[in-house]
Amino acid sequence: MNVFGIGLSGMNAAQVRLGNSANNVANLQSTSSLVNGERVERAYQPTDVSQRSIEPTGGVETSIRTRNPAIIPVYQPENSAADENGIVEFPNVNLEEEAVQQKIASYDFKANAKVIKTQDEMMKSLLDIKA
Numbered sequence: 001m002n003v004f005g006i007g008l009s010g011m012n013a014a015q016v017r018l019g020n021s022a023n024n025v026a027n028l029q030s031t032s033s034l035v036n037g038e039r040v041e042r043a044y045q046p047t048d049v050s051q052r053s054i055e056p057t058g059g060v061e062t063s064i065r066t067r068n069p070a071i072i073p074v075y076q077p078e079n080s081a082a083d084e085n086g087i088v089e090f091p092n093v094n095l096e097e098e099a100v101q102q103k104i105a106s107y108d109f110k111a112n113a114k115v116i117k118t119q120d121e122m123m124k125s126l127l128d129i130k131a
Contacts, residue, residue, distance in 0.1 A: 002057065003119040009059030010112030016062045017049045018105035021098045024091070031081045032089040043089040045070040067092055 030044035046067045051060050069092055077086030 002059075004116055006058040007112045007115035007119070009054070009061065010115070011109050013049075013051050013060045013062045014105045014109035014112065016064070017051070018102055018109070020047055020049045020064060021101045021105065023047070024093045025095065025098050027091060028093045028095065030091060031079070033081055043071050044091040046091045046093045 024046045027044035027046070032043045033041040047064045048067050050063045050065060052063075053059070054061055071089045072092045073087045074090050075086050076082055076088045079088045081088045
């Protein structure tokens with residue numbers, strides 16, 4: 001078991017999850033666009049990060065997938081992006097959930113950094129005993 005590799009993969013996964021959530025928040029108001037009544041651009045498609053363990057070596061790996069449903073139709077007939085029915089497509093992003101995900105990613109990063117630090121301290125102690 002490579003403790004350093006396991007901790008590093010956990011830190012990388014936390015970084016991916018934090019970046020993904022930040023991207024979702026940054027595009028929270030990125031709606032669809034209309035030109036002359038024709039939809040020329042879809043609303044931002046938010047994504048989620050899946051994380052799974054790597055067997056048999058340990059650690060984790062991530063993959064990014066589009067959120068389902070990605071779009072929430074909102075009735076806003078006064079919005080310039082509204083279609084003929086007054087519907088505007090908004091990304092399916094919940095700001096509160098994203099804030100929680102960012103906190104969790106931050107804690108995960110710190111915990112995995114602590115794993116690496118503890119392994120380093122244990123190796124130093126072992127070397128001191130053997131020397």
